Amino acid sequence: MYRTHNCGELRNENIGQTVVLSGWVQKIRNLGGMTFVDIRDRYGISQLVFDDKNQNLCDKARELGREYVIKIQGKVIERSNKNSKMPTGDIEIIVEELTVLNKSEIPPFTIEENTDGGDELRMKYRYLDLRRDSVKKNLILRHKMAHEVRNYLDENNFIEIETPILIKSTPEGARDFVVPSRMNKGEFYALPQSPQVFKQLLMISGFDRYYQIVKCFRDEDLRADRQPEFTQIDCEMSFAEQEDILNMFEGLAKHLFKNIKGVDFNDEFLRMTWADAMKYYGSDKPDLRFEMKFVDLSEIVKGNNFKIFDEAEYVGAICAESCASYSRKQLDALTDFVRRPQVGAKGLVYVKYNEDGTFKSSVDKFYSQEDLKKWADAFSAKPGDLLLILSGNRNETLTSLGQLRLEMANRLNLINNNKFAPLWVVDFPLFEWNEEAKRYTAMHHPFTSPKEEDIDMLDTNPGDVRANAYDLVINGVEIGGGSIRIHDNDVQQKMFKLLGFSKEAADSQFGFLMNAFKYGAPPHGGAAFGLDRWVALFSGLESIRDVIAFPKNNAGRDVMIDSPSIISDEQLKELNLKVTKEPS
Numbered sequence: 086m087y088r089t090h091n092c093g094e095l096r097n098e099n100i101g102q103t104v105v106l107s108g109w110v111q112k113i114r115n116l117g118g119m120t121f122v123d124i125r126d127r128y129g130i131s132q133l134v135f136d137d138k139n140q141n142l143c144d145k146a147r148e149l150g151r152e153y154v155i156k157i158q159g160k161v162i163e164r165s166n167k168n169s170k171m172p173t174g175d176i177e178i179i180v181e182e183l184t185v186l187n188k189s190e191i192p193p194f195t196i197e198e199n200t201d202g203g204d205e206l207r208m209k210y211r212y213l214d215l216r217r218d219s220v221k222k223n224l225i226l227r228h229k230m231a232h233e234v235r236n237y238l239d240e241n242n243f244i245e246i247e248t249p250i251l252i253k254s255t256p257e258g259a260r261d262f263v264v265p266s267r268m269n270k271g272e273f274y275a276l277p278q279s280p281q282v283f284k285q286l287l288m289i290s291g292f293d294r295y296y297q298i299v300k301c302f303r304d305e306d307l308r309a310d311r312q313p314e315f316t317q318i319d320c321e322m323s324f325a326e327q328e329d330i331l332n333m334f335e336g337l338a339k340h341l342f343k344n345i346k347g348v349d350f351n352d353e354f355l356r357m358t359w360a361d362a363m364k365y366y367g368s369d370k371p372d373l374r375f376e377m378k379f380v381d382l383s384e385i386v387k388g389n390n391f392k393i394f395d396e397a398e399y400v401g402a403i404c405a406e407s408c409a410s411y412s413r414k415q416l417d418a419l420t421d422f423v424r425r426p427q428v429g430a431k432g433l434v435y436v437k438y439n440e441d442g443t444f445k446s447s448v449d450k451f452y453s454q455e456d457l458k459k460w461a462d463a464f465s466a467k468p469g470d471l472l473l474i475l476s477g478n479r480n481e482t483l484t485s486l487g488q489l490r491l492e493m494a495n496r497l498n499l500i501n502n503n504k505f506a507p508l509w510v511v512d513f514p515l516f517e518w519n520e521e522a523k524r525y526t527a528m529h530h531p532f533t534s535p536k537e538e539d540i541d542m543l544d545t546n547p548g549d550v551r552a553n554a555y556d557l558v559i560n561g562v563e564i565g566g567g568s569i570r571i572h573d574n575d576v577q578q579k580m581f582k583l584l585g586f587s588k589e590a591a592d593s594q595f596g597f598l599m600n601a602f603k604y605g606a607p608p609h610g611g612a613a614f615g616l617d618r619w620v621a622l623f624s625g626l627e628s629i630r631d632v633i634a635f636p637k638n639n640a641g642r643d644v645m646i647d648s649p650s651i652i653s654d655e656q657l658k659e660l661n662l663k664v665t666k667e668p669s
């Protein structure tokens with residue numbers, strides 16, 4: 086028998102019992118005649134004592150090394166030197182028998198909270214990294230969340246159905262990963278960017294409520310919240326309106342908040358239109374843990390011969406409370422921030438509302454104290470506050486101001502990490518103008534339905550058509566989103582046309598779906614939530630890599646298994662493929 090107990094469960098009530106434990110050697114200390122060994126497994130750590138009265142056993146213990154796998158038998162006794170920081174800290178085990186189950190080489194980094202291993206090294210030996218509590222606990226949380234998701238959805242009649250991985254291009258707007266087909270030479274499968282079309286087909290099949298915790302693949306440039314393969318909680322419902330769907334998944338979010346974080350949300354989640362989210366926060370995923378709403382100054386700043394404002398489509402500002410004392414250096418740093426290419430503003434105008442009630446600004450030449458007072462009043466600003474103003478093209482300026490808002494919140498420590506601020510962003514535009522391609526693309530995906538009352542504008546003013554689409558946002562993170570789908574063949578055809586698909590292209594890519602729509606498609610809609618992001622959010626982590634057992638690095642590489650890698654000439658031949666450029 087390998088164990089009667091695990092390494093984390095022995096307590097006072099076990100004192101006097103003979104137990105068998107198996108696990109890894111965490112630490113060895115020789116103190117006087119005694120040798121102490123910490124034994125670790127997934128559940129915790131227990132202290133073993135080797136008494137020098139048993140010389141043979143003691144000698145054996147001294148030969149142990151870090152990460153050896155051992156089995157011991159011994160008696161649980163009360164510890165004289167209790168350790169209140171360890172759950173097993175009241176007891177120790179006097180070892181009577183020791184078996185080395187397997188030796189270990191010296192690990193490349195210490196398997197402890199504050200490891201000496203850098204990121205690359207830890208990823209190369211990820212299986213060792215996963216022995217560390219801080220990493221392990223994220224995966225355990227992930228498991229619990231997935232389990233609670235299944236509980237909730239099962240209680241609500243959802244059926245988990247697997248959909249294929251080798252498919253053809255799906256319409257989420259990213260680049261596909263492709264897999265060559267050996268049996269169909271010259272042809273390729275695409276990996277699903279999401280199971281979107283399959284879940285819609287399942288609604289046509291009558292499954293009514295579907296879900297799947299599923300891997301999705303998107304070949305995009307990587308960031309902290311992106312991996313080439315990631316996991317979605319993918320859901321779809323028939324005979325459901327937007328309201329039904331928001332309620333159902335708000336229920337899921339509340340279930341997770343309650344069962345995982347112990348937080349009760351009694352009130353309904355806030356709902357904000359996409360237009361308001363952009364207007365007041367410059368983001369379609371506003372972080373509402375703090376306020377700092379934008380004020381549109383476009384009208385009141387015009388007419389004073391300050392060309393930049395006079396010519397701007399939009400002039401907007403935020404008010405940073407108690408920041409009027411900012412130094413030249415601090416203001417310069419903010420100007421540098423807004424000028425970063427990722428932020429994209431040309432410059433920053435500030436107005437200091439001094440404690441003595443006077444104003445000092447970078448545009449004093451053009452505006453009187455009374456003018457500046459009007460701006461401050463638009464915010465109900467107080468002496469001591471600082472207005473930060475950006476101007477230019479409306480959409481770009483709103484986005485830049487949104488980034489400045491987040492930057493200021495970080496600088497001013499306004500973000501309470503123990504707070505959760507969930508909201509639904511609704512009424513997204515149906516289309517997005519793609520400047521490069523000079524055409525509209527679907528903001529969500531081509532199966533998203535336009536709002537009934539906006540359908541008339543499809544031909545005249547597509548940019549203004551709103552969609553039955555929604556996102557769940559928590560603390561500035563887009564946790565998921567979805568839409569009510571088009572279930573009418575004519576509207577779907579029209580949508581493809583507006584998106585620039587020729588009839589042939591639409592047929593070849595989505596003909597199967599169009600066909601299915603001819604056989605009684607129920608009204609349906611759904612949503613998908615990013616499991617990785619949700620777990621990261623609940624763990625208080627920035628990067629989703631930390632909640633994935635075997636993630637890829639920023640270059641899309643798995644440095645542990647060394648992938649991607651080249652394949653043999655035989656494999657290439659079998660697949661009828663030729664590599665023309667040597668991999669670098």
Ligand code: ASP
Pocket residue numbers: 257278279280281320566567568611612613
């Ligand atoms: N397939 C969509 C996505 O991956 C979600 C949905 O519309 O249900 O974003």
